[in-house]
Amino acid sequence: MTSNRYRDILKHGAIWAFILVELTFFSIAGEYLSVSDKAFMDFDNMLLLLKQSAPIGIIALGMTIIMINGNIDLSVGATYALSAIVLLDSMTWPALQAMGDWAIPLAWGLALLTGAILGAINGLIVWKTGVDAFIVTLGSMLGYRGLVFMINGEQPTSHLNWTLVDFAEAQFLGLHTASWFLLTAALVLWLMMTRTVHGRNAYAIGNNREAAVNAGIRVGPHMMWNFVLIGFLAALSAVVFYSESGSVNPNDGMLFELWAITAVVLGGTKLTGGYGSIISTLGGVIAIQLLRKGLGHIGAATETVNLVIGLILIAVLLLDRQLNLKGKQELKI
Amino acid sequence: MTGMTKQRIGNILAKQGILIAFAVFMIGFAIANQRFIAIDNISGVIRSSAILGVMALGVTFVVIGGNFDLSVGSMMSFSTIVVLDLHDKLGPALAIPAMFGLTMALGAFIGFLVGYMKLNSLIVTLGMLSAIHGLTLTWSGGKNMDIADKAGTWFSVFGQGRILGVPVPILIFAGLAIFFTVVLMKTPFGRKVYAVGGNGQAATFSGIPRARIVFLTYVISAFCVATAGLLQASRSLGSQNTVGQGMELQVLAAVILGGASLMGGSGTIFKTVIGVLILGFIQNGLLLMGLAFYVQYVVTWGIIILAVWLDVAAKRGRLWSPTA
Amino acid sequence: MSESIPVLRLENIVKTFPGVRALDDVSLSVLPGEVHALMGENGAGKSTLMKVLGGIHAPDSGRILIAEEPSVMTSPQHAKARGVVFIHQELSLADELSVAENIFLGELPLKSFGRVDWKTLYDDTDAILKTLNVGFNARTLVGDLSIANQQMVEIGRALTVDPRAVIFDEPTASLTDAEKVVLFKVIADLQAKGVGIIYISHRMEEIFKITDRITVLRDGQYRGTLNTAETNEDEVTQLMIGRSLDLSRNVSHHEMGDVALEVRGLTCGKMFTDVTFAVRKGEVLGFYGLVGAGRTEIAETLFGLRTPSAGKILLEGQEVQINSPIDAIRHGISLVPEDRKNQGLVLGMNCRDNMTLPQVGDLTAGPFVSDGAEIAIFDQYRDKLDIRTPGWRQIAGNLSGGNQQKIVIGKWLSMRPKVLIVDEPTRGIDVGSKSEIHNLIRELAAQGYAVIVISSEMPEVLHVSDRIIAMFSGRVMREFTSEEVTEDTLVQAISGISADKVA
Structure with missing residues (x-):
């Protein structure tokens, strides 16, 4: 009983311990290897890191919920791109341009709505056809990407709105706008998953779907709502990022699903569902970004980042398996 | 009586749905554009599908064995870059076996983790997708790779050559498809792959070395990836580091389209080939109709979901999911 | 009221x-x-x-x-x-x-x-x-x-x-x-x-x-x-x-052979401790006890699915190491597992392929599986065990529980094992097929197989066994011959009540 508790603490704490190790390592290694004179643990550097974590981070939060619920979403990268196009494209529409800065909230709203609708389509298909979410979203990953090209063509779309850029680059209490969005989203979703009936039911469904069905929980609407949510979050991520960059390429967001899943798994969420935490995912996102920056800081080629992250993901899996082994007498199947 | 007929139709659709869909598409495209069924067009489609197709053959083994392989795209980039690089350093005669060795070593590593260490294949291959991409970039230094003397090498024969008028990639694809069909349908190993994927526990209880079988499916997959990398490198004689990016999901789409269950234990090489060809012909047909390449993405989306939905619906005996 | x-x-x-x-x-x-x-x-x-x-x-x-x-x-x-x-x-x-x-x-x-x-x-x-x-x-x-x-x-x-x-x-x-x-x-x-x-x-x-x-x-x-x-x-x-199930005590009329399998002091963590027994050719040895008494775990250990922490396993007098089912099968130990659907059969596979699964590697002509050899085995055991199926192509998942169980038994009989372990032989099987399975077990013993039957149903154990081992909480409490056993003593032994008395 207590060993379970220890394991739980270990699991929740592991990602933060890993972040500490990273910080220490890069700080010390940086002293000897750094290409710049700046210290790694520089405050501004850390703030920037948080900001840079935001795009993948916001999506990873949604992925956590989807995975706790026992599903997966491979279409988030395409949803991200499509929402970005809606955001930038809609601001060039005459109707919106006539509205001056009021176009901004409207464009945001349209982009977020796009994300939510794309999510809803996934959710509805998963719910009503009973086809596995992996396959449904594998399909819509292609399909939504196709829509991106159909709406946008093959050329990048650009539209810089300086009011928007100012907003996106602003700092409030030292944090960038993007960081605020990431942290607020994390807080809201954490509250949702730990405090609301929907959140608890999502855990129950992922943990033991049959039990949830037997207890009369309506599995479908809960899954649907979570898909809407991840679509919305993918759009939110796009909105935050492209408000500043102002230019979207139809291939943007590719492989985001894989990065998001990596962050979620690093944070300890179970692939089979029913277990995981929003806060740990935040840790996973930060750990990955830290690794990226840290490797750059000590002068490692940027290429090695992918290699290291991939191997760390596998190492985490191996470690998790070792922790869960029940001993030599276990059935060898 | 009508219920029976409905059931029958459902069964036929589920079992042969993919062939029917294939036929409908072919006829539709042929009516829309005569050029579609011209021999050179068909041969062109198969030739350009060969790289994806060869990879799909290997992934079919992995999926029948009950696992995923998301690393094949990234691994294909790796083998392409490696063989191109070694071509100039060692010469093609050594570069090719060296590249096969390295790629299959990666496959063996994945097979070890999934088979012997029993790690979740989705995450392992996701991690390897990233890691191998890093490996490729490290190998190439992030630069594109080109063969120095493009005109003077026999290396181009795999991607560009013809034997008796048939493009070599088609011969290789067809040859491997036949070979792997025989392996899967006729050998004890093939039977064991089905058993391990169908019910791993029962396979273990029947004395089948589950870990070794899973391991071998990944080695086969890596062999196919290496072959695909060879075709790719030989066709273009130069490559970006990201040449295979995203192919893992297209490959999976082809395998699923072919009707292999992601739960393992079902699927055939023949159906995977059909899945690959459907993807290829849809792309080609839509292009011939004057539609941009990305329209095929949307169409593929619809087809994948419909195909799997019909399959699931036939198994549960009702169209809509009973989930409340 | x-x-x-x-x-x-x-x-x-x-x-x-x-x-x-x-x-x-x-x-x-x-x-x-x-x-x-x-x-x-x-x-x-x-x-x-x-x-x-x-x-x-x-x-x-x-x-x-x-x-x-x-x-x-x-x-x-x-x-x-x-x-x-x-x-x-x-x-x-x-x-x-x-x-x-x-x-x-x-x-x-x-x-x-x-x-x-x-x-x-x-x-x-x-x-x-x-x-x-x-x-x-x-x-x-x-x-x-x-x-x-x-x-x-x-x-x-x-x-x-x-x-x-x-x-x-x-x-x-x-x-x-x-x-x-x-x-x-x-x-x-x-x-x-x-x-x-x-x-x-x-x-x-x-x-x-x-x-x-x-x-x-x-x-x-x-x-x-x-x-x-x-x-x-x-x-x-x-x-x-009701009418049909014959659960009279078993009386063996055939001669017992030499000891086929002997187990000495076998222990596996907390699952079971110091288990010692022997089974002869031509004998049915029953294991009776409550769920969790360690019976299934003993079978799994003998079949190489668990690693014992102590003890010896002897086959025909020779000590053997069994580290995997492959070893067990090579030594002639077979297990018909308790959980038929998850462990016994690949439900999506056809009957023939299920039956020949453990030996498919040997049924070859050149590098290929020999269809003829497989069908011959299937036909032989379909007739021998009276398996009712439209044909070998039938998917195993579509058969009744009784016929499924016979496929699993056929799977092992076709390997000519020295020891056949059957865990819960009639779980989830209708009454008619039950007695068929019981008769089959008796018949196998008569043919000289050493059979171990694990069951939670007392009438079944009493019916098929020549000897019965009662287990409680991972230990062998007592061994009975079919002549001396009574329901009362058996119940006492598996409840752990008579631990002191028996010892």
């Missing part, structure tokens, strides 16, 4: 599935404050009846009356709202959630903005846990609880409403004696409140200890209701098993 109206009445229920009349005019009534046992062999229709009551199956005809009011049940939740609550044998809990969340699963108390009202939830849960008198609280994670305590959580679920009727489905299957006492106390409390209870169990001693009446089903038909006080085990068994 006698004159009060029934809390629950099932009237002339008929339910047919394609090809099967699962329930044929079954009636049952439960009075307030009564514990009513529902008995019958596996497949007799108990669970179908309960599924009808729970609204999972709609009956073809017949009525459900709650407090004499006709009701149509649409779902278990609907039934629960009407005061009819089920406590399932198979735990249906989310182990990453707290006790409170599990007890109120699907009915968490709400506050504004969809928030969970934790205070109400914990208070209500603690109130329920108090009546159950358990040693954990509302916030404990279910995954941290023992199986018995998880069972208590399952029972706690029934108490979130004021139940009129509670259905217990094999509640004691995984409980220790001390835990059973607690459970029976809970049942007595419910009884005192006037709740009607349906108690489904195979365990006679419990039935006679706590129930008031017994209703017996056989082959989907109502066989009668008896007052517990006025009947005895024989009469109930008679009703349950």
Whole structure:
């Protein structure tokens, strides 16, 4: 009983311990290897890191919920791109341009709505056809990407709105706008998953779907709502990022699903569902970004980042398996 | 009586749905554009599908064995870059076996983790997708790779050559498809792959070395990836580091389209080939109709979901999911 | 109690599935404050009846009356709202959630903005846990609880409403004696409140200890209701098993051969300790004990699926190392596992491929599997074991339990094993096929196979075995020959009561 508790603490704490190790390592290694004179643990550097974590981070939060619920979403990268196009494209529409800065909230709203609708389509298909979410979203990953090209063509779309850029680059209490969005989203979703009936039911469904069905929980609407949510979050991520960059390429967001899943798994969420935490995912996102920056800081080629992250993901899996082994007498199947 | 007929139709659709869909598409495209069924067009489609197709053959083994392989795209980039690089350093005669060795070593590593260490294949291959991409970039230094003397090498024969008028990639694809069909349908190993994927526990209880079988499916997959990398490198004689990016999901789409269950234990090489060809012909047909390449993405989306939905619906005996 | 109206009445229920009349005019009534046992062999229709009551199956005809009011049940939740609550044998809990969340699963108390009202939830849960008198609280994670305590959580679920009727489905299957006492106390409390209870169990001693009446089903038909006080085990068994099943004691007429398998001091962690026995060629050795006594684990160890921490295994006098099923098969040890669907068969594969699976690597012509050799084996064992299937192409999952079991047995017989271990040979198999399997086991012994049979059904063990080993809590309590064994001594041995006496 207590060993379970220890394991739980270990699991929740592991990602933060890993972040500490990273910080220490890069700080010390940086002293000897750094290409710049700046210290790694520089405050501004850390703030920037948080900001840079935001795009993948916001999506990873949604992925956590989807995975706790026992599903997966491979279409988030395409949803991200499509929402970005809606955001930038809609601001060039005459109707919106006539509205001056009021176009901004409207464009945001349209982009977020796009994300939510794309999510809803996934959710509805998963719910009503009973086809596995992996396959449904594998399909819509292609399909939504196709829509991106159909709406946008093959050329990048650009539209810089300086009011928007100012907003996106602003700092409030030292944090960038993007960081605020990431942290607020994390807080809201954490509250949702730990405090609301929907959140608890999502855990129950992922943990033991049959039990949830037997207890009369309506599995479908809960899954649907979570898909809407991840679509919305993918759009939110796009909105935050492209408000500043102002230019979207139809291939943007590719492989985001894989990065998001990596962050979620690093944070300890179970692939089979029913277990995981929003806060740990935040840790996973930060750990990955830290690794990226840290490797750059000590002068490692940027290429090695992918290699290291991939191997760390596998190492985490191996470690998790070792922790869960029940001993030599276990059935060898 | 009508219920029976409905059931029958459902069964036929589920079992042969993919062939029917294939036929409908072919006829539709042929009516829309005569050029579609011209021999050179068909041969062109198969030739350009060969790289994806060869990879799909290997992934079919992995999926029948009950696992995923998301690393094949990234691994294909790796083998392409490696063989191109070694071509100039060692010469093609050594570069090719060296590249096969390295790629299959990666496959063996994945097979070890999934088979012997029993790690979740989705995450392992996701991690390897990233890691191998890093490996490729490290190998190439992030630069594109080109063969120095493009005109003077026999290396181009795999991607560009013809034997008796048939493009070599088609011969290789067809040859491997036949070979792997025989392996899967006729050998004890093939039977064991089905058993391990169908019910791993029962396979273990029947004395089948589950870990070794899973391991071998990944080695086969890596062999196919290496072959695909060879075709790719030989066709273009130069490559970006990201040449295979995203192919893992297209490959999976082809395998699923072919009707292999992601739960393992079902699927055939023949159906995977059909899945690959459907993807290829849809792309080609839509292009011939004057539609941009990305329209095929949307169409593929619809087809994948419909195909799997019909399959699931036939198994549960009702169209809509009973989930409340 | 006698004159009060029934809390629950099932009237002339008929339910047919394609090809099967699962329930044929079954009636049952439960009075307030009564514990009513529902008995019958596996497949007799108990669970179908309960599924009808729970609204999972709609009956073809017949009525459900709650407090004499006709009701149509649409779902278990609907039934629960009407005061009819089920406590399932198979735990249906989310182990990453707290006790409170599990007890109120699907009915968490709400506050504004969809928030969970934790205070109400914990208070209500603690109130329920108090009546159950358990040693954990509302916030404990279910995954941290023992199986018995998880069972208590399952029972706690029934108490979130004021139940009129509670259905217990094999509640004691995984409980220790001390835990059973607690459970029976809970049942007595419910009884005192006037709740009607349906108690489904195979365990006679419990039935006679706590129930008031017994209703017996056989082959989907109502066989009668008896007052517990006025009947005895024989009469109930008679009703349950009826005509055909021959469970007379076994008498071997053939000669026993040499010792085929000998086990000395075999130990595997906490699963079982210091197990010593031997089985001869031509002999059926029965292992009897409660679930969790370590019988299956011994079989798994002999088959190379577990690593023993101490002890020796000798085959025909030679010590052998068995590290995997492959080793076991090579040495001639075969296992027909307990869980047929998950361990015995690849359900999606055809019958022939299932049967030849362990030896498919040897049935080759050149590098290829020889179709002819495979079909020859299949045909031989289909005839020998009388497997009823349209042909070898039939998917194993489509066969009846009895025929599936014969495929698994055929799979191993075709390998000509020295020792055949059969774990729960007739679990989930209809009465007719049961005796066929029993005869088959006897016949195999007569042909000179050494057979080990593990069973939880006493009549089965008594019927097929030449010798019986009684196990309790991972230890061999006593060994009986078929001449000396009696039901009483056997029950004592597996309950651990006679540990001192026997030793």
